[in-house]
Amino acid sequence: MFKDYNMNQVVLPLDLEIKLQENDIAFAVHHLVEHIPDEAFAGFLQKTGCPAYHPRMMMKIILCAYTQSVFSGRKIEALLKDSIRMMWLAQGYEPSYRTINRFRVHPEVQVLLRECFVQFRCQLIQENEIDNEAIFIDGTKIEANANKFTFVWRKSIEKYSASLLEKSTQLYDELVEREIIPQIERESSDELSVEELSLITKKLEEKVEELTKEIEASEDADERKQLRSSRKEPKKAYKQF
DSSP states (O other): OOOOOOTTSOOOOOOGGGGSOTTOHHHHHHHHHHTSOGGGGGGGOOSSSSOOOOHHHHHHHHHHHHHTTOOOHHHHHHHHHHOHHHHHHHTTOOOOHHHHHHHHTSHHHHHHHHHHHHHHHHHHHHTTSSOTTOOOOOSOOEEOSSOTTOEEOHHHHHHHHHHHHHHHHHHHHHHHHTTSSOOOOOSOSSSOOHHHHHHHHHHHHHHHHHHHHHHHHOOOHHHHHHHHHHHHHHHHHHHHO
16 A cells, blocks of 8 residues: 555645644745844835835745755855745745845845844744853864865864963963962862853953053163063963963
8 A cells, every 4th residue: 555646646735834844944034034134125115116025034944944054145046946945935936046046145135134133143042042251162173264175173172272371360460470470269279160261361450550650650761671671471371371
């Protein structure tokens, strides 16, 4: 026995929304764009010529394509023909790649895309989908800006991070020993926490400002020279922290 399968029978079109899962990314994109006020699309209104595609629809298909790592205008056009979520967002319309590209290079669209990115991130934070303070590192190989053949790996980042913590603790001990900054209350003697690093930075900044005021207030050339020399160490340490 086989389930009924007949290519010669006429099938009425269904609402594509029911084919999508409840947590599909298309719904998030849809709600995000629908919350954009109408005034934001006022610049796209044309009183003459052929009616244009609605800018809300164009924004939705572009953003949805970007979430799938599709950036080419031709590939977005192809998705409109075979992706259920894209067909639902476009409600059956199939703008060409030329129309898609002309729309997204519009100056107002560039502003809208940036604002949508910020709004989408804020929405994810409010819904506790991502952590505002977190930096996520996976095993992905990322090309660095410095050189075409330079790459950053997770292990290298973790090793460098541990090295920085060790250096910062050592530098703090030296500053306290030389009485450049006062000792702070620490949670652990092994490594400095983010809050402790911030506090050390604040102490160093205060020290630099204090010496700067003394330099400005002094009229003796030798004393000013000595104060400038004393300011070098905390100033250098401040930049490092």
